[in-house]
Amino acid sequence: MRAPLKPLDDALADLLAQATPLLDVERVDTFDADGRVLREGAASPLQVPPTDNSSMDGYAVRVADLAGQAGAELPVSQRIPAGSAAQPLAAGTAARIFTGAPVPAGADAIVMQEDCEALAGGERVRVNAVPAAGQWIRRAGEDITLGAQVLCAGTRLGPAVLGLAASIGLAQLAVSRRPRVALFSTGDELVMPGEVAPEHMPPGAIYNSNRFFLRAMLRRLGCEVTDFGIVPDRRDATLDALRSASAEHDLILTSGGVSVGEEDHIKPAVEALGELRLWQIAMKPGKPFAYGRIGSAHFMGLPGNPVSSFVTFSLLVRPFLLALQGVADVAPKALNATAGFDWPRADKRREFLRVRLAADGTLERFGNQSSGVLTSAAWGDGVVDNPAGQTIARGDRVRFLPFAELLS
Template sequence: MSTAPRPTAPPSPARAPLMSLDDALQALLSSITPLPGVETVATLQADGRVLAHAVVSSLQVPAFDNAAMDGYAVRSADVQQVGAELAVTQRIAAGHSGQALLPGQTARIFTGAPIPPGADAVVMQEQTEPVAALDTAPVTAPDTVPDTVPDTVPRTLRVRFLTTAPAGQWVRRSGEDVRTGDSVLQRGQKLGPAELGLAASLGLAQLSVVRRPKVALFSTGDELVMPGDVAPCDMPPGAIYNSNRFFLRALLQRVGCEVSDLGIVPDRREATLAALQSAAEQHDLIVTSGGVSVGEEDHVKPAVQSLGALALWQIAMKPGKPFAFGHVRRSTAPGAAHFVGLPGNPVSSFMTFLLLVKPLILALQGSSPQPPMPWPLPAHFAVPKADKRREFLRVRRNAQGGLDLFPNQSSGVLTSVVWGDGVVDIPAGQTVAHGDMLHFLSFSEWLS
């Protein structure tokens, strides 16, 4: 008696290969167009903003030759030998101009004051000493020299120089910092304290900046609870506090966004559709965490697809493999809002934001994304088993100049980000031995 062959199950579809992080970032940035719209803001209020236009200087800085030290302005030809004595004929403070120096004369001068005509050097006051006046009157302190000393004054204070004075010594030349016509700040440059000071030195009370990206942020998940709503002792089974909302909002604000916090959206299709459609109307970008996998309670994916388009990327990085990017069409205005769906695990969400979302937001502002500088530092730990994905391990610098590894690298362990001061970038398939030089990326630089 023959037995019929059993039917075989159809072969499982082959999984798409994971996308490299570099390819994902390139694809992301290639789809971004800088936001339209320019705002004029007071220079005092422009910290953290992005310049919309280059700043070209209409003047020289410094505007005039001035003293770099408190001391005496001299003609260098008069101070070619140690012990030379000159007559002090005037006193020049910052904000005041002096008279021309004649041979044998010097001027008491203070930092920032204009170099008088005829002078070409400054000798600091510590390298001088007062000497008796010509009529043998008691020596007078240099600061008592009047602003103007007329020729009729019989007594003239004299100063002895304890050093020589080459031409140009302690003189800040006009235009040595900025020359007229120099482009000193570039379009797309993020403004910080130094940039604001430079703009002010050019007389700019206002600056043209790119408008801030408007970002809607919400989380999905019936398991999420806001701190303060339920006491820890009363948390129901399966509930967790919504930590992602807090660090994502802070990260968005640090990158210069206007954030609309939409809170927690229930795990229902209708609520998700309504939240997405409402967010798209008034925002440039929608950021969510969680809800973009294929589970029955993950409603973000089908909701975004019905309102626009969505690409689900599996990125070859750890932590942070799942990433969603797309757009949601506006119903009451032209165009669409960009959409980013981040992983639900907090460390995955945190790292994916730094590696992909921050560059996206900078590109929206017309700024060139610059990753933190990788610093070569030795590993004071070992990772004997290589991973198939590119890993970003949380580490901390130690007193010996090396790196310590946080013992638990799970994507749900947020304490690893607080404990660590950065990550090391480990290529796929690479193990780590004690002493290996690794690429360290600092959180402080990344978050600046």
């Protein structure tokens, strides 16, 4: 009797339990750390900004010197560009100041230059607006306080975080090494673009699209990819590829050959070389997904149908690889959205429907939800995560997983 299909959430929990973070840590230049995963947190050795500074070009004043009247005239006692030191502001004077420049001691407001009029060649200024105390002053430490925990281990580094690291003086960061992934496809029907022209394709042949998007998705996740190409549908060839790939890689990722046909050699080959711990998930598309171990290498087998491969990578392989690098939160951020379509055919498996955002903010569904129609993934903005046995009516609230989350 065939074992029941594994629920997706249970399968993901099992996978993440196996994803022990890689031990190797590298120090890389902050310039080169985009997309890497931080392994050491950092507290700020300084406050940002270091001193009170002006957020506008204008004049630093004492509010009391203006006596609450617009049009007051004051002598200009100093000029303060960004990067220079300021002298205390003498009572009854103004200081010409520029964005980012330190606010002189004694000044309690900045008046933007559009509200001022320079007189006598810049030696005096007429202040045509009465400022509130503290106006246009950025206070010392308002962004980062001294000793604050700024970076946390397990953070996946992006442009804003790298800028934050630089703002506290970090020229290098400790990150996880890149996972080493062996990638190959199985199937005698597969042909690489460029090898055979479309008009010369033999009967039954198809171009290998999975190899292209899987390789791109792996690289987006910071992996070092070894491409083993297309492995023939033979047991000996499959065994040789798996044996070779297991030697120096953290993960072996295959596409195709994980079903139950006579030409599907992945499952028995993995069992011959190691162990298969997970096989077949209660999801649509993507049921024939496999996980196991060959020596020290993890193994994941994806379905051959392109949408099935795309979806299972997004929902299972992606979080596993992030966890392998030490990412603290691997769950994609889902949104509540409104269905602009009907889906009256409930399935016994959890479904992932390709959709995109319409102009009115609702989700529209791609017409053909077949697991072989890769057009649906290129057309869509994400998937609706629809529970097993659930129908959808236009106007229902649904769980939407944007591709911006699943492909990042």
